[in-house]
Amino acid sequence: MPEGDSLHRAAAKLQPLVGQRLEVTAPHPRGASVAERLDGRQLEAVRAVGKNLLLTFEGGLVLRSHLRMQGRWQVRPRGKPVAGRPWLVLRGDELEALQWNGPVLELGERTLSRLGPDILAEPPDLDAMLARLRREPQERELGDTLLDQRVVSGIGNVWRAEALWEARLSPWLRLAAADDDELRSLLSWCSERMRASAAGVRTPRRVYRRAGRPCPRCGDRIASRGQGDANRTAYWCPGCQRGDSAPAA
Numbered sequence: 001m002p003e004g005d006s007l008h009r010a011a012a013k014l015q016p017l018v019g020q021r022l023e024v025t026a027p028h029p030r031g032a033s034v035a036e037r038l039d040g041r042q043l044e045a046v047r048a049v050g051k052n053l054l055l056t057f058e059g060g061l062v063l064r065s066h067l068r069m070q071g072r073w074q075v076r077p078r079g080k081p082v083a084g085r086p087w088l089v090l091r092g093d094e095l096e097a098l099q100w101n102g103p104v105l106e107l108g109e110r111t112l113s114r115l116g117p118d119i120l121a122e123p124p125d126l127d128a129m130l131a132r133l134r135r136e137p138q139e140r141e142l143g144d145t146l147l148d149q150r151v152v153s154g155i156g157n158v159w160r161a162e163a164l165w166e167a168r169l170s171p172w173l174r175l176a177a178a179d180d181d182e183l184r185s186l187l188s189w190c191s192e193r194m195r196a197s198a199a200g201v202r203t204p205r206r207v208y209r210r211a212g213r214p215c216p217r218c219g220d221r222i223a224s225r226g227q228g229d230a231n232r233t234a235y236w237c238p239g240c241q242r243g244d245s246a247p248a249a
């Protein structure tokens with residue numbers, strides 16, 4: 001079947017979810033950062049454009065799904081048990097849509113602005129990521145920048161917290177105060193652990209959602225604070241992660 005046809009059929013199947021506020025989950029880690037940003041938003045439109053399926057959500061977020069040969073969308077009554085690990089599950093009132101395999105699933109603003117290099121690419125383009133980090137204003141906070149999909153795509157809030165802890169860098173550290181080797185090893189760790197996680201190997205959480213508990217490395221109390229325009233919660237250990245402290249509330 002020609003690719004375009006299956007895309008238009010998928011778009012048609014998804015139409016009943018338009019206008020609904022969706023619960024979005026990601027059984028597969030590949031969809032985790034997307035699910036975090038879309039959960040609870042209203043789906044405004046679904047259309048097939050070229051070889052892409054574009055799902056527009058309230059707030060101007062556009063999910064682009066490029067299925068190539070192996071990806072597919074499945075729509076069915078809500079609430080049946082899920083066998084396997086779809087990348088995304090979008091649950092409406094009566095129906096749910098499951099997205100299986102990609103290879104491309106990315107979230108952009110209205111214009112599908114250029115995304116940074118994919119952290120899950122094999123091999124990851126660490127040089128390009130580093131170049132983009134250095135192109136940002138260097139007074140930007142590292143933690144905020146890591147979630148900026150224009151700089152590096154695919155790092156969600158959990159991995160931001162864990163990678164910064166592993167690298168012993170505070171989310172509040174200014175880019176200017178981190179050297180290239182530190183940034184490169186942070187990105188490399190993140191890419192390795194995220195790909196391992198996609199293959200089913202768990203990385204224990206050291207700081208994410210552990211505010212107030214002792215740091216497993218130094219015993220200091222783990223802190224948390226909203227960061228950046230989107231106010232996503234950053235978790236860090238002030239005892240062993242180098243950098244500025246959080247701004248006063």
Ligand SMILES: [Zn+2]
Pocket residue numbers: 215216217218219220237238239240241
């Ligand atoms: Zn610590």
